[in-house]
Amino acid sequence: MVRLVKQRMQMYNSPFRSCLDCARSVYRQDGLRAFYRAYGTQLTMNVPFQSIHFVIYEWAQRVTNPQRQYWPTAHMLSGALAGAGAAAVTTPLDVCKTLLNTQEARVVADAGAGRPISGLPAAARVVYRLGGVGGFFRGLQARVVYQIPSTAICWTVYESMKYALSRAGVAERAAAAESAASAVYPTVPFNRAHAQASDFSPRSL
Template sequence: MVAGAVAGILEHCVMYPVDCVKTRMQSLQPDPAARYRNVLEALWRIIRTEGLWRPMRGLNVTATGAGPAHALYFACYEKLKKTLSDVIHPGGNSHIANGIEPSCAGPPLPQLSGLCCCQCFPVSAWFGAAALGWGAAGCVATLLHDAAMNPAEVVKQRMQMYNSPYHRVTDCVRAVWQNEGAGAFYRSYTTQLTMNVPFQAIHFMTYEFLQEHFNPQRRYNPSSHMLSGACAGAVAAAATTPLDVCKTLLNTQEPLALNSNITGHITGMASAFRTVYQVGGLTAYFRGVQARVIYQIPSTAIAWSVYEFFKYLITKRQDEWRAAK
């Protein structure tokens, strides 16, 4: 759980400015001053016009939520992965803590030149029972993660929006509670799950699939953890962007989009999907996809690298302590 908490906090904090840009780029009817062509231009304009620290607003509530959310997330995933691995493939090593080997370097990454994708990555692996087990473990872990993280997401995204009236977390929490009720903090929970369950299924299946090929002995191998994590994050992020756009609309209740299309609050995924289409058409479902992928590639690489390092370190210390007794 300690490894998961540290990994989660670092993942969200390091790439937080890009997350701020992603939230703004997903706006359905942005203010003319908040229309951006790409991530770099957005960051430059936000810093130049709103101040150096503006892209970091809301970071504290994100870090507060990410610690317990990721601790539950990785602990649940490891437990379920071990249980399912033992059922599906008794004696397999996919659930052993990476790195409990004399060598920390691990085997080199395989050379892919000259191999077709069928030789390097057999398709049957994707449809095997092991892949389904990894995906199932990731889905269940997501239920706990999102339950802990959803209120922080609501506050964070409202503070990230252009011309946000909230400068402090307490101001935002108080305003949401008084004006919309406690349920507003979980208004997007079902949409968050609808997005994150397939996201994490794709994410974990891709990561474990790549680890089976790049690091079959499951040694602690930083390069394989970073590469597998980055690829897994990119694939999962691109595939689930339409759901993320709807989640952002539910969290922010974007005034310009709502005032011109509906009255009241958007309260469900179906309503969010309709509103996104009414305002921006099909292309609106992929607003911010560039920023989302750019955010996820280093985020998931950092998360897995840090998590695998601390898992290796803690497990090694525990084994040494047991051996010394």
């Protein structure tokens, strides 16, 4: 829903004055289902995007940080590569999703649909009819450039928080061990003195 409003606000010569105006216009024209027209495509895109994203990140970590130590530079680089790769591979699905969300009048008219385009297969047919195979990769560079800093920051923050929490956990366990030790060992000198005072062997006499 939010993505639909965002993308329609970003269209060239967008007639909407605000997000609320856009949402009202979409609801008045196509009803509530218009906000979820690209929902299935969004899910279809997210599954391979996240799968590719994690695979590339793990591979990049093995290359740049084989010891798996906390190294922000390696985390940032690995995150950037993961985001760029996943974004590039899933661009065709993103193009279809954008078409479903924007429903540009000229595109709908050129496609001869006569009504709003609905569903991933229909969107894919329209993209191919109007732009061929290359149409599925329009905006590839912009999508990759957008994802690189996003995933780089995301992974760096995640690894930093994991490192900070692990250090806090180690410090907490060390403090607990020290506390437990202090509860036992203060009695050791007194026990030793008691033992020596009770020793009546020839050495103690």
